[in-house]
Amino acid sequence: MATPRLARSPACLSCLRRLAQPASLSPISWTQTRARTTKAELEDLQGIPVRLLRDIPTFGRKHAIIRVKAGRMRNIWFPKGAAEYMTRQRFTELGLSEAAIGVRDRTFGTQLILEEEEQGTQTPSQGTQTPSQGTQTPSQAKTKRKDVLALPAEETHTLLTTLLPEVLVFPRTAVSTPPPEPSAPRSPSLAANAATSTPVSEAAKSVTVTPIFGSVSRNDIVALIKERLLESPQGSRVTLEVESVEIMGLDPEHDGENRIKRLGTFEVLIALGVDSNGREIEPVRRIVQVVAEET
Secondary structure, three states: OOOOOOOOOOOOHHHHHHHHOOOOOOHHHHOOOOOOOOHHHHHHOOOEEEEEOOOEOOOEOOOOEEEEOHHHHHHHHHHHOOEEEOOHHHHHHHOOOHHHOOOOOOOOOHHHHHHHHHHHOOOHHHOOOOHHHOOOOHHHHHHHHHHHHOOOHHHHHHHHHHHOOOEEEEEEOEOOOOOOOOOOOOOOOOOOOOOOOOOOOHHHHHOOOOEEEEEEEHHHHHHHHHHHHOOOOOHHHOOOOHHHEEEOOOOOOOOEOOEEEEOEEEEEEEOOOEOOOOOEOOOEEEEEEEEEOOO
């Protein structure tokens, strides 16, 4: 039965109080519900406003305005030109207000990575074979990719003979050696043309060994060769191993193992392996000259 509508407001004070009192709430409504805010969401609402100048994964797209920590902006993004500070003047220049400040998008850029990983990973249900059935392992695929990018030995030989100078110079700081000991005084009673009892050979007089600080190793030679090869667009495809370089004329008394430790001139052989027909390619010969560095 519907409640009869009052024709006029009640004049009784108790009736007015009963009408003004809200209806009793059910026990379910007594429970207070709160939206749980994570620590990450609180961090996204703090910090200084910045405008991204390029896409940054897990933060947002280019031109997005978000809040980040001042340290990240000062030490990482601003020096690299990845974002700009959004001051009041900058908001005015762009015709925006602080209402344009958004929230960091933590999922941006991660979906693309997941899709690439899914495309590169095949399950057995998709027809993938086991390694014993002929499927390449990741290491084999990487080796095959390196072989495809590497320049053939014949072309490598042509690049080396064309781009490498005949003499590779390595300046090094020479170690100052003490002056030679003075010879024994000559007796006045001896004739001018009389020979002394301890003659010095001419070969000993001409050989002078000047040690250097550090050394010139095969790694140094390979690094210089690769630097010269970068003058050609194909130079980056040359695969030159340290073991393929041999330094000739090393002296175990003055030099180290596979490294030069004195001033001088040395011959270097660069072995390139075999050609497409299986024949040994003639090594490339160059001169390594270690000179005293000017101070």
